[in-house]
Amino acid sequence: MAMNTKTLQRAAVLLTIIVVFFLLLANAVGAQDSVVPTAQHRVVAGETLWGIAQAATPDGGDVRVTVSEIRRLNELDAATIYPGELLVVPATG
Numbered sequence: 157m158a159m160n161t162k163t164l165q166r167a168a169v170l171l172t173i174i175v176v177f178f179l180l181l182a183n184a185v186g187a188q189d190s191v192v193p194t195a196q197h198r199v200v201a202g203e204t205l206w207g208i209a210q211a212a213t214p215d216g217g218d219v220r221v222t223v224s225e226i227r228r229l230n231e232l233d234a235a236t237i238y239p240g241e242l243l244v245v246p247a248t249g
Contacts, residue, residue: 193247194229201239208237212245222246 197208209222222245223235229244237243 192225192229194244195247197243197245199237199239199241199243203237203239205232205235205237208243208245212248214248 195212197212199208205223205226206219209226210219212226213219213222226232226243226245227235229246
């Protein structure tokens with residue numbers, strides 16, 4: 157009987173792990189599928205990613221979130237940008 161209880165406990169833990177995995181996977185896929193209206197921005201000398209994000213952030217929004225979004229949209233590993241570079245940025249509406 158003790159063997160049966162351990163087997164059921166292991167099965168319950170495994171099932172819980174599988175469910176959590178699929179919930180996290182569904183959430184990640186759903187986040188990527190969300191449509192963000194975008195615009196293009198040509199970087200000029202002296203601009204920073206923070207400054208561009210600040211201009212694209214709605215009133216009351218968090219500039220850090222916009223910086224992250226610009227980095228994600230442009231697949232940037234760092235916050236370094238160069239004059240002449242064309243960036244996809246969230247549209248300010």
